[in-house]
Amino acid sequence: MAGDLSRSGGSPEVRASHADRDRTVDVLRVAAGDGRLTLEELEERLEGALSARTVGELAVLTADLPEGVGGAVVEAQEDVRIEQEGSSTRRGDGWVVPRRLEIRSAWGEVTLDFTDAVITQDTLDIYLDMRAGALKLLTRPGVVVDTGALVTNYSQIKARGAADAPVVLRVRITGEINYGQLVVRPPRRGFGRRRPTA
16 A cells, blocks of 8 residues: 555665554454454464565555555544443444443443454453443454453353454453343354354
């Protein structure tokens, strides 16, 4: 992409910096979140980006992606807050995953669907304060959820991971849930899998 070369010195033979590699990785993650790259393509290109020596090698990895795909256009908000009582909230259909998410919910349900989410960074920190409700995370291959620091009081955690894949997003959940439920599972339609037919 010509834009990438101009930002990095104008010549494909110029040595790539850490910032050049990081920018390319961000572009690739957003493209995968948009459905422009398969998980296999993402894994292959991420490896190429991390081992690239010149900006020319990096440019090849994004040459078939539209101009403007990446953090310059799609930027994650630093902090997002969901606060509710006796109601339900859902994030899905291409929502941009923030860096930090605070959820305060009572007598309600919060659903975070990562199936078609736009992911521009590798971690999401969720602080949870939930009473008598449910938090549901619908994952996809590459989304890993860590609940080790979450305090549960009379609550249940049901976690079922998606298919093995390179980690695209690590979700870290802290805080406390009382008389509630945390569910982590792939979407019911089975991301990319078909049921055998008789």
